[in-house]
Amino acid sequence: MRGASLSTPSKPDKNMHRSISNRPVTGFDHTNVTKGHENVEFRNLPAKKLPIACSCTESHEKPISGVERDPAKVSSWGCVPLCSPVISMQKPAILLIGGIDHVQKEWKEFEKFAELKVGTSRADFLGAIEKGDYSNVVALYRSNASTPLTGPFDVELVPKLPQSLKFICHNGAGYDNIDVEACSSRGIQVSHTPVAVNSATADIAIFLMLGALRRIHIPYTAIRDFKWRGPSPQLGHDPQNKILGILGMGGIGRDVAARGRAFGMKIQYYNRTTLSPELEQGAKYVDFKELMKTSDVLSLNCSLTKATVGIIGRKEFGLMKDGVIIINTARGKLIDESALVDALESGKVFSAGLDVYEEEPTVHPGLLKNSNVVLLPHVGTSTVETQRNMELLVLENLEKALTLGELITQVPEQVNLAQGSTSKL
Numbered sequence: 001m002r003g004a005s006l007s008t009p010s011k012p013d014k015n016m017h018r019s020i021s022n023r024p025v026t027g028f029d030h031t032n033v034t035k036g037h038e039n040v041e042f043r044n045l046p047a048k049k050l051p052i053a054c055s056c057t058e059s060h061e062k063p064i065s066g067v068e069r070d071p072a073k074v075s076s077w078g079c080v081p082l083c084s085p086v087i088s089m090q091k092p093a094i095l096l097i098g099g100i101d102h103v104q105k106e107w108k109e110f111e112k113f114a115e116l117k118v119g120t121s122r123a124d125f126l127g128a129i130e131k132g133d134y135s136n137v138v139a140l141y142r143s144n145a146s147t148p149l150t151g152p153f154d155v156e157l158v159p160k161l162p163q164s165l166k167f168i169c170h171n172g173a174g175y176d177n178i179d180v181e182a183c184s185s186r187g188i189q190v191s192h193t194p195v196a197v198n199s200a201t202a203d204i205a206i207f208l209m210l211g212a213l214r215r216i217h218i219p220y221t222a223i224r225d226f227k228w229r230g231p232s233p234q235l236g237h238d239p240q241n242k243i244l245g246i247l248g249m250g251g252i253g254r255d256v257a258a259r260g261r262a263f264g265m266k267i268q269y270y271n272r273t274t275l276s277p278e279l280e281q282g283a284k285y286v287d288f289k290e291l292m293k294t295s296d297v298l299s300l301n302c303s304l305t306k307a308t309v310g311i312i313g314r315k316e317f318g319l320m321k322d323g324v325i326i327i328n329t330a331r332g333k334l335i336d337e338s339a340l341v342d343a344l345e346s347g348k349v350f351s352a353g354l355d356v357y358e359e360e361p362t363v364h365p366g367l368l369k370n371s372n373v374v375l376l377p378h379v380g381t382s383t384v385e386t387q388r389n390m391e392l393l394v395l396e397n398l399e400k401a402l403t404l405g406e407l408i409t410q411v412p413e414q415v416n417l418a419q420g421s422t423s424k425l
């Protein structure tokens, strides 16, 4: 169903590239019997497009004998009669919160096997849940852009989500507005949209880096004010031979590294774990302190978690080289913004390039008035191609959730939980 292919999905699945309507859904013609269903008699069903979303967290490998499977009525599906009698007689629904801009046609295809519902503000949303309007919702499409509607999916909201809900398919690589721990304890699986965002966000990081190296804000705005280069134009710096330090060498971090290399930069990084030489591509792993002390340009590319909130504060600025350049395309809350403003004012930080802020859409006045800062209003993924790819990836996750009871790009915390491991990239 994908129009333009992504580079490397974290869990590649060739089937997901076919249209929903063209996809040969095989129903329950699998082979293994899953835990809890050992005593159930199974039989193979003819290949038909049938929803198999189920309210339990098992992956269902075989059909259940005797369960009515009329796709027109969809009066029962999967092992729902066994696992959740409450919702067994309802057609499953997908709830959309916020808009879909680029893949409306593909979204409409879901109508063939699920009811499509639309969510609204937090108060209305909670009211609708309480009234039972969403009692057949098994999967939900939300986005960073829809957070202002319902607010974050935090510890207050997650326990109130419909009991039937098993999948949250989130549009956004960052999912700090979803409490994954709360979702996991409710048995809700969460996906996000990594990979699809890499190139566009890395491009913006480089745009900001070049702008910050050149302190481009003054001439960039002066020419439109008919002031040519503006007052006292200052010389900038070349990227060549500078040390680019990357904090968080995930998908975007690695794409920033690749671009930095093309500018003749030396790449070093700090990450939760050391990467394989294949992923490092010659980048040097250093510890956090070393990264702070030796980078000429520091690019923030790590996810925002409890461990990374305020990871760059006064102490860290104190460790850095004089004249360091800070680039942040990850999340504003990684930096103590007032410490950054002070470091810029003192000259400790030569310049900064920012796409994200502590309290979006509010921008610290000290950043707004500082002409050594290049500011963008969180536009890292704002390209037609990337937005479309992100929306498609959410639909592909929904499709896999509804047809196989799994996600393609499940958030790493849950993948590790499932694998009984705590290691993370």
Ligand SMILES: NC(=O)c1ccc[n+]([C@@H]2O[C@H](COP(=O)([O-])OP(=O)(O)OC[C@H]3O[C@@H](n4cnc5c(N)ncnc54)[C@H](O)[C@@H]3O)[C@@H](O)[C@H]2O)c1
Residues within 6 Å of the ligand: 173, 174, 175, 194, 195, 197, 201, 247, 248, 249, 250, 251, 252, 253, 270, 271, 272, 273, 301, 302, 303, 304, 305, 307, 308, 329, 330, 331, 355, 356, 378, 379, 380, 381, 424, 425
């Ligand atoms: N500006 C934008 O429009 C935009 C667009 C996409 C993503 N983002 C942000 O960029 C972030 C990175 O995206 P990604 O797709 O590369 O994610 P990713 O999951 O591929 O990479 C995140 C990296 O951060 C590392 N990390 C996490 N905690 C760490 C810690 N305590 N110390 C060191 N490293 C740590 C992880 O190990 C991982 O390698 C996202 O979380 C998102 O918030 C912003």
